[in-house]
Amino acid sequence: MTENSAINRTKIKRRSANRRATEATILAAAESVFAEAGFGGATMQLIADMAGLPKANLHYYFATKEALYRAVVQRIFQIWLEAADAMDGAPGPAEGIGAYIDAKMEISRRHPNGSKVWASEVMHGAPVIQDYLETTLRDWTAGRAAVITRWIAEGKMAPVNPEHLLYMLWATTQHYADFGHQIEVLNGGPLSEADWESAKASVKEVVLRGIGVV
Amino acid sequence: MTENSAINRTKIKRRSANRRATEATILAAAESVFAEAGFGGATMQLIADMAGLPKANLHYYFATKEALYRAVVQRIFQIWLEAADAMDGAPGPAEGIGAYIDAKMEISRRHPNGSKVWASEVMHGAPVIQDYLETTLRDWTAGRAAVITRWIAEGKMAPVNPEHLLYMLWATTQHYADFGHQIEVLNGGPLSEADWESAKASVKEVVLRGIGVV
């Protein structure tokens, strides 16, 4: 019995592992295609080709194009929120905001497609993640704004509007993903390791000095 | 003869005026639809409905969907570049960059759809305005970076990487258009006049202090 259920679990796990692997392949392809073409411009056929699967197989794992898109967006939101941890438990703005900028810059570098899909989703009125904006993101923002307000009250930084500061952080860091193509053209090619370090340092330098932290 | 050609000119002008008016109507509708749905998600039928014209009429003025899209993007680029004047002839960064932020914030407020179309275009790899990026924008950027470098040499501002500073300016100001929906949700409604003033002031305050001005 115990043996049986153990085997059972193993097989279920292996099965699930395969399933998850295929789903991951599809999600990666979908993220790439959605980022490059937008929801309307993306086609299931293109995603299927990129994933190396027949189109019908996509519909076996994800019932509709919108369901697939929804899965992509949700995965991105998770990554997005995890960067929030970087701001937690910091003694002051220099560490907290500095670490947050680092984390978000790293996301822009490692997951540019995800960032683009998110930007595209919001730009088009957030048709599928409206509820996230109104609940999770709203709560998160309110919490961080409170922390910033406290830092200001404690004299640890200049009195800056917390919401607009957060918008600046999002804007400056995401810009390196969403407008990565423009930046690459102006840079005369992809950003090197040194370029990325320079970008991170510049953003941190201007923002931290801008909020009165040296 | 002189009379004749004068009449001719007037009539041609009136005709042209009508044509321009219709084109403007179509362009406005197209900008709105492209901004909301992206290039792939936009349909000629939707644009036609919004413009109050039969679809076939659109194809009389703009041969293809792509030609219409191209016209929309080019118009936006013009507005975008005109804001550049705000930075010209300024004695120092406080005036020049301050005015540029004001101008770009005003664009985000008055032309949010244009900004979204531009962002979308760049995010998707700039399929139609690649040449603009490589010529006009590149030259403009190089010129402004030189000005910033000069200001730094003259000790008028902190030594900040000029390119990354420009990216920050673009990012922070465009964010209010491209992510306007997200901001409105977090703000609990559209930004009021006071909200916009607060946004402008916050961005200018943080950036200017961040580059060592004031």
Next chain:
DNA sequence: TCTTTTTCTGACCGTATGGTCAGGTTCAGG
């Protein structure tokens, strides 16, 4: 080995889309 469940796929379908076109309407010019 046989049965059942899950996974996979080629072929197909209804629809919506970008684009065309023949013919109508308007209007400046004579």
Next chain:
DNA sequence: CCTGAACCTGACCATACGGTCAGAAAAAGA
């Protein structure tokens, strides 16, 4: 008035798309 050019439009077409489905393979279970 008449003419020709510019402007407008309903009806139509070919295609590409999202989605379906019957049934084949493969895997799991007994």
